[in-house]
Amino acid sequence: MMTSLPHLYIGLDQFDAALDLLLRSLAIFQGIGYEQGEARALTSLQALAIRRQLGDRWGEAGRLRQLGGVYRDLGRFEDATDCYRQSLVTAREVRHTWGEAHSLDLLAAALQHVEGKEAARVYWEEALAIFTELGDSQADEVRAHLEESHEALQSNT
DSSP states (O other): OOOOHHHHHHHTTOHHHHHHHHHHHHHHHHHHTOHHHHHHHHHHHHHHHHHHHHTOHHHHHHHHHHHHHHHHHTTOHHHHHHHHHHHHHHHHHTTOHHHHHHHHHHHHHHHHHHTOHHHHHHHHHHHHHHHHHHTOTHHHHHHHHHHHHHHHHHHHO
């Protein structure tokens, strides 16, 4: 799997290099006239940098999910999965159970484009277990994803 260079820099706490590369991504949004992506990228860039500087790991996990959404919207699913994996690790480190489940759900959705539905199922099953335990209504949405992936896998056999 391709590693996102900006996220490598973020992981190394080299914010200047990471922000430079993420700003280049922002320029792409601006160049293609994708205003929603531009707005999300600006928000993600600013928020991620601030969260990191403050040592706010809880908020950092959320901003990584948001940045993953920007990559997902661009069809850059490998970069999106990188962000979601980082968000998952961070959510687990700070024991943010809902953030963990949300990261698992988003990771599965992006991962199905990279590694297929079977790989995604593993993460959706984890997300479903957590959302169910929390009594969160998002369990229904995850359950629907699992049913769709099961049907797709059955039709391929």
